[in-house]
Amino acid sequence: MPDALTSARDLVGTLVADRADAWDAAGRLPEDLLRDLGGRGLLCAEVPGSYGGLGAGSRDSGEFTAYVGSLCGSLRSIMTSQGMAAWTVRRLGDQDQRAAYLPRLTSGELAAVGFSEPDAGSDLSAMTTSVRVEDDVVVLDGEKMWVTGACYADLLVVFARSEDDVVVVVVPTATPGVTVERIPDPLGCRAAGHANVRFSSVRLPASAVLGGTGLSLLATTALAYGRISVAWGCVGILRACLNAAVTHARTREQFGKPLARHQLVARHLAELLVSEQVATRACEHASDLWDARSPDLVTAVVLAKHVAAGHAARGAATATQVLASAGAAHGHVVARAYRDAKLMEIIEGSTEICQLILAEHAVATVA
Amino acid sequence: MMADHAEVTERTVVAELLTFLEERTKSAVTEDQDLFATGAVSSMFAMQLVVHLEEAYDVTIVGGDLKQVNFRTVRAMAELVLRLREAQGVTGGA
Numbered sequence: 251m252p253d254a255l256t257s258a259r260d261l262v263g264t265l266v267a268d269r270a271d272a273w274d275a276a277g278r279l280p281e282d283l284l285r286d287l288g289g290r291g292l293l294c295a296e297v298p299g300s301y302g303g304l305g306a307g308s309r310d311s312g313e314f315t316a317y318v319g320s321l322c323g324s325l326r327s328i329m330t331s332q333g334m335a336a337w338t339v340r341r342l343g344d345q346d347q348r349a350a351y352l353p354r355l356t357s358g359e360l361a362a363v364g365f366s367e368p369d370a371g372s373d374l375s376a377m378t379t380s381v382r383v384e385d386d387v388v389v390l391d392g393e394k395m396w397v398t399g400a401c402y403a404d405l406l407v408v409f410a411r412s413e414d415d416v417v418v419v420v421v422p423t424a425t426p427g428v429t430v431e432r433i434p435d436p437l438g439c440r441a442a443g444h445a446n447v448r449f450s451s452v453r454l455p456a457s458a459v460l461g462g463t464g465l466s467l468l469a470t471t472a473l474a475y476g477r478i479s480v481a482w483g484c485v486g487i488l489r490a491c492l493n494a495a496v497t498h499a500r501t502r503e504q505f506g507k508p509l510a511r512h513q514l515v516a517r518h519l520a521e522l523l524v525s526e527q528v529a530t531r532a533c534e535h536a537s538d539l540w541d542a543r544s545p546d547l548v549t550a551v552v553l554a555k556h557v558a559a560g561h562a563a564r565g566a567a568t569a570t571q572v573l574a575s576a577g578a579a580h581g582h583v584v585a586r587a588y589r590d591a592k593l594m595e596i597i598e599g600s601t602e603i604c605q606l607i608l609a610e611h612a613v614a615t616v617a
Numbered sequence: 618m619m620a621d622h623a624e625v626t627e628r629t630v631v632a633e634l635l636t637f638l639e640e641r642t643k644s645a646v647t648e649d650q651d652l653f654a655t656g657a658v659s660s661m662f663a664m665q666l667v668v669h670l671e672e673a674y675d676v677t678i679v680g681g682d683l684k685q686v687n688f689r690t691v692r693a694m695a696e697l698v699l700r701l702r703e704a705q706g707v708t709g710g711a
Contacts, residue, residue, distance in 0.1 A: 340679070341679050341683060342679070342680065342683055343679070343680055344679075344680035344681055345680065347680070348679075348680075415684075460680070461679075461680030461681035461682075461683070462679070462680060462681065462682075462683035462684060463681075463683075463684040463685070464683075464684050464685035464686075466660030466663060466685065467660070467663050467664065467667070467683060467684070467685050467688070468683070469660075470660055470661055470663065470664045471664060471667075471683070474664065543668055543671060543672040544668070544672070545641075545665035545666070545668045545669040545672075546665075547668060548661050548662075548664045548665045548668065549661065549665075552661075607661055610659055610661070611659075611661070614641075614642055614643065614659065614662075615641065615642075615643065617643060
């Protein structure tokens with residue numbers, strides 16, 4: 251792991267400390283914390299040094315993401331959004347666009363990515379948000395839903411339909427015609443700044459439209475980063491749950507012995523360990539393929555996300571069962587994990603969409 | 618994979634891609650076949666092609682080059698690779 255990310259673990263550990271529960275209850279992260287971490291390049295650690303980033307590989311960035319995810323799912327969600335925005339600009343942007351936007355994402359500005367719409371969720375081909383050329387500007391109209399981090403974002407990276415294709419537009423949130431409407435009471439990752447965003451005749455320079463075109467290629471590219479980031483975040487959820495469950499089961503006594511000595515509870519601990527290890531291995535494999543630039547990364551990332559999210563949801567439920575009343579208060583680490591993990595089975599490709607992709611891959615490749 | 622420092626020409630890229638596609642999709646394709654229209658490859662596979670071309674030919678495919686028409690046929694991909702190697706000053710073999 252690069253030195254910067256090793257020392258960053260201590261920094262983030264100190265900054266978050268025991269505050270995640272209160273952030274979850276309030277539904278807000280401190281904005282100065284986000285800008286501080288962003289300015290250190292820690293919210294999108296894989297951006298190359300030439301753009302002010304830390305140049306981390308996927309494996310190192312993933313381990314860091316898991317660490318943050320073990321502390322606070324909302325903060326980890328912000329990292330996923332910022333990282334996905336940066337990755338999208340890096341891949342879809344032309345040279346001038348990369349030079350214009352990436353340094354902003356490593357110097358304290360925050361970004362979010364808009365995919366879903368009222369009538370376009372898993373089927374992004376149904377999206378209607380549109381961008382049209384008008385003289386020397388482009389005009390954006392439409393609505394995006396459940397944009398993670400939008401409440402904090404300076405820049406919105408928005409998928410939209412152009413006259414003949416699908417493109418991605420970078421929209422400063424402060425542009426006239428942009429309305430960010432906070433989702434007041436989300437189930438999980440409650441402080442991640444989810445919002446519905448409306449665009450009403452938003453006028454932007456033509457240079458705001460990134461160079462890449464085509465829905466499937468663009469969405470697959472952007473989501474690949476989001477999926478591996480979410481998967482590592484789920485590893486973090488599992489580590490937090492394993493830690494909380496084991497600590498509790500070692501010390502809490504019932505019927506004259508620690509919970510861990512009761513066989514039915516011990517089985518829960520075993521399965522939590524298995525979940526944490528299985529999810530970790532799936533993520534390591536996908537990130538290693540990513541760092542090796544192997545084409546197999548595309549499927550491995552979907553598999554890692556599917557495996558890690560499923561284990562996180564089951565593991566969080568198990569940990570809540572072990573903690574019982576001790577973990578049932580709303581902001582408790584296992585209660586947060588329970589709610590956050592469920593959303594991980596939905597975001598960046600639901601479990602069912604991941605299964606469809608993996609089934610398609612199996613049918614196409616098994617001899 | 619070809620030997621180091623083998624000359625990279627449209628013919629060598631086409632041949633290597635046909636093999637890559639046949640191995641990965643378990644079906645034979647031709648160099649002018651529309652891979653997406655004929656269902657030979659999925660949208661997920663398009664990204665695999667991007668990563669493969671970047672790694673195998675030491676090019677970076679970003680921005681305006683990242684569009685589906687560049688990956689629609691084996692010949693289109695070969696033309697993209699040769700153009701990017703020229704533009705990005707790649708001289709080594711694949």
